[in-house]
Amino acid sequence: MSALLEVTGLTAGYHGVPVLHEVDLTVRAGTICAVLGANGAGKTTLLRTLSGLVRPAAGRIVLDGAELRDLPVHELVRRGVAHVPEGRGVIAELTVDENLRLGGLWRGGGRALRQAVDQMYELFGPLAQRRGYPGHLLSGGERQLLALGRALVGRPRLLLLDEPSLGLAPRLVAQIMALLRQLRDDTGLAVLLVEQNVRSALSVADQAVVMSLGRVVTAAPAAQVADDAALRHAYLGF
Amino acid sequence: MDRFVFLTVDGLSRGAVYAAFALALVLIWRGTRIINFAQGVMAVVTAYLAYSISNATGSYWVGFIVALASGLVLGAVVELAVMRRVEHAPPLNAVIVALGLVLFGQGVLGMIYGNQYRPAEAPFSRVAMTVAGVPVVSRYDLFVFGAVLVLMLAVAALFTRTATGLRMRAAAFEPMVSRLLGVNVARTLTLGWALAGLVGALAGLLVLPTGLGLHPTAMDLVFVSAFTAAVVGGLDSPAGAVVGGLVVGLVLSYVGGYVDSAATPLAVLGLLVAVLLVRPGGLFSGTTARRV
Numbered sequence: 001m002s003a004l005l006e007v008t009g010l011t012a013g014y015h016g017v018p019v020l021h022e023v024d025l026t027v028r029a030g031t032i033c034a035v036l037g038a039n040g041a042g043k044t045t046l047l048r049t050l051s052g053l054v055r056p057a058a059g060r061i062v063l064d065g066a067e068l069r070d071l072p073v074h075e076l077v078r079r080g081v082a083h084v085p086e087g088r089g090v091i092a093e094l095t096v097d098e099n100l101r102l103g104g105l106w107r108g109g110g111r112a113l114r115q116a117v118d119q120m121y122e123l124f125g126p127l128a129q130r131r132g133y134p135g136h137l138l139s140g141g142e143r144q145l146l147a148l149g150r151a152l153v154g155r156p157r158l159l160l161l162d163e164p165s166l167g168l169a170p171r172l173v174a175q176i177m178a179l180l181r182q183l184r185d186d187t188g189l190a191v192l193l194v195e196q197n198v199r200s201a202l203s204v205a206d207q208a209v210v211m212s213l214g215r216v217v218t219a220a221p222a223a224q225v226a227d228d229a230a231l232r233h234a235y236l237g238f
Numbered sequence: 239m240d241r242f243v244f245l246t247v248d249g250l251s252r253g254a255v256y257a258a259f260a261l262a263l264v265l266i267w268r269g270t271r272i273i274n275f276a277q278g279v280m281a282v283v284t285a286y287l288a289y290s291i292s293n294a295t296g297s298y299w300v301g302f303i304v305a306l307a308s309g310l311v312l313g314a315v316v317e318l319a320v321m322r323r324v325e326h327a328p329p330l331n332a333v334i335v336a337l338g339l340v341l342f343g344q345g346v347l348g349m350i351y352g353n354q355y356r357p358a359e360a361p362f363s364r365v366a367m368t369v370a371g372v373p374v375v376s377r378y379d380l381f382v383f384g385a386v387l388v389l390m391l392a393v394a395a396l397f398t399r400t401a402t403g404l405r406m407r408a409a410a411f412e413p414m415v416s417r418l419l420g421v422n423v424a425r426t427l428t429l430g431w432a433l434a435g436l437v438g439a440l441a442g443l444l445v446l447p448t449g450l451g452l453h454p455t456a457m458d459l460v461f462v463s464a465f466t467a468a469v470v471g472g473l474d475s476p477a478g479a480v481v482g483g484l485v486v487g488l489v490l491s492y493v494g495g496y497v498d499s500a501a502t503p504l505a506v507l508g509l510l511v512a513v514l515l516v517r518p519g520g521l522f523s524g525t526t527a528r529r530v
Contacts, residue, residue: 051418077420089415091408102408106420109401150419 004029004190005050005158010059012049018057019045021214027158027207030188032180034205034222036198036236042214043194044086047160050192051083052076063158077106080157086166086194090143090150092136096127099135103150113153120149123179140167148176152183158190165197173197177204198236202226210235240372245495246488247366251379252448253487254386259441259464260471260479261393262434267473268410269430270325273465275336278457279343280316280435281442284309285358286351288443289452298361305439313435317428325427347454355456360447382444389440390480393433397476406430463490466506470513472520481521485509 007025011018020042027033035043048054050061052073061068063079071079082103091099100117107113121128124145130138138146144164151159161180165173181204183189195201202208205222212235218225225231259277266274274280284305292301320339324331362381366373397403408416409426417423445460446452467486471478486506493505517523 053414053418072422073417074420074422077418083418085415085418089412089418091412091415093411094404094408098404098408102404102416102419102421105401105405154420 002029003027004064005192006060006062007050008060008062010046010049010056010061012045012054012056012059014045014054019214020049020056022059023211023214023216025209025216025219027190027192029157029190030184031206032184032191032193032204033207033209034201035192035194035209035211036201036225037211038235038237040213041211043211044162045214046211047083047085047162047192047194051081051160053083074106077154077156081160082151082154082156082158083160084147084151084162084164086162090135090138090146093134095132095134096138096146097131099146099150100127100153103153104155106154116153116155120153123152124149141169141172144168144172144176148179155187156189158192160192160194162194163196164193165195165200173200180204198232241495243372243374244366245491247375247379248495249488249491250484251382251487252445252491253467253484254382255441255445255483256460256464256467256486257480257483258386258389258437258444259460260468260483261390261476262438262441263465263468264471264473264476264479265393265430265434265437267468269406269427270321270332271329272321272325272332272336273473274321274431274434275333275461276316276339276343277434277438277464278442278461279340279347279454280309280312281438282347282452282454282457283312283343284435284439285442285446285452285456286347289356289358292359298359302361302443305443306436309435309437309439310432311435313438314428314432316435317431321431322424322427344454351452351454353454355450356452358446358449358451364447378447385440385444389437393437393476396433402426402429462503463487463506466510469510469520472522475520475522478520478522 003026005027007023010020010023013019023046035046037043045054049056052071056069063081066079068076068079097117100120101113104113104116126142127145127149130142135143135146148164164176177200180191184191193201193205202222202225208220208222208225209216210218210225210231217235218231262277263274266272287308288301288305291304292298316339320335321332324335360378362377364376364378366376368374397407405421406426406429409421409423413423442457446456449456463486464483467482468479470485471482486509489505489509490502494502513521
């Protein structure tokens with residue numbers, strides 16, 4: 001299958017100080033790509049640049065043949081890119097239902113949106129019981145499910161997930177990973193998964209990219225990275 | 239007792255106008271964290287427009303509708319042309335720019351219409367109707383209550399029942415997350431200013447016939463009262479703006495009626511200080527637990 005996302009020579013940073021240096025990356029449709037590396041490797045900056053929150057100084061971001069780098073952030077979601085930021089990004093003042101609807105609002109309201117939201121309630125049982133709750137009353141795990149569900153309501157082609165396992169119970173992490181695998185197989189969703197939890201990320205990923213100090217040091221099948229003891233010791237700490 | 243009824247109705251009627259005006263301030267504050275000090279002069283501009291149109295057409299209502307529509311347009315134009323440039327600057331920049339707009343607007347109005355008071359026409363009688371010999375409420379008061387009530391219900395429906403309202407609330411609370419979800423945040427800000435322009439225009443049209451009339455500075459004192467109302471209610475809370483407006487209206491009316499009309503500015507100040515001491519976020523301030 002051809003590449004859905006093709007990043008070449010991407011250089012980006014904050015206030016003129018580069019964090020990413022000439023990053024190359026390819027993600028095919030229907031695959032999960034784990035982005036691994038120590039703190040400060042540039043993983044979050046990579047996702048923020050891909051979703052337009054950080055403007056690249058150089059390089060190309062091509063999604064399905066179309067250049068994305070000069071589009072405003074709110075346009076990217078219309079091209080099929082959904083970004084679930086680290087720290088979850090649930091809007092605390094809005095209810096669970098409003099948060100979910102917001103995720104698909106750009107496609108238009110009405111019955112299709114209602115159906116997409118109801119589908120999320122089926123996928124994420126805990127949320128169904130919290131429909132009318134404002135976001136600030138949810139537990140950490142519920143917020144994570146809500147942020148993920150909200151991104152999925154928009155039916156993205158590429159999901160950028162930043163630390164979905166942060167602060168979650170292992171059972172919930174396993175559920176989320178299983179769901180990602182299912183969406184990949186059923187809908188052809190591509191996922192770029194940033195994770196501190198290297199083992200669980202490698203267990204679900206097809207491809208893995210290891211970053212260090214803003215550069216890609218290895219891009220290989222996930223199984224190969226998992227088996228490379230030297231690489232794991234050097235960059236992943238186990 | 240007659241006096242109490244009169245002062246209460248008068249206070250609520252004025253308070254309803256302050257509530258509407260405070261709502262305009264809240265709409266802008268929520269989206270942009272800017273206090274729009276130019277809200278008063280924007281309302282005066284639309285009121286002069288209503289004055290000119292009503293004189294030309296002979297119909298109060300044509301002027302009324304045109305003023306509301308022009309408030310909508312003026313709010314959007316002020317945001318797009320001026321305030322957009324200071325939305326991400328330090329807070330003082332927006333204050334100075336808004337005060338600059340006040341001077342500019344008042345200057346231009348003075349050049350066009352002159353700096354004398356012109357009569358602001360009321361569409362209904364301001365003489366109180368009597369119930370069992372007690373003067374209770376005028377037709378104009380009823381019109382004010384009705385207009386503000388319709389406005390509040392419309393704004394509430396917009397925010398809670400429509401997709402646009404959901405986008406506006408989301409963008410006000412979490413602009414970055416909203417952009418990731420496909421909300422054009424810049425557009426919701428323009429819309430918020432436009433809406434505030436309309437709400438402020440209505441408040442101006444309602445309050446001017448109860449004062450000295452039309453003058454470039456006619457809304458200055460109303461602004462002070464409405465700003466107090468917004469702070470008392472909590473700048474983030476539309477419901478707070480309504481309650482704050484009514485409270486300020488009643489306080490002004492009672493103090494003016496029972497104590498001395500010269501003491502009313504002091505009473506507003508006292509109310510402001512008291513609320514800020516007891517509940518700095520305003521009576522209706524929401525939870526800020528998530529700001530860790």
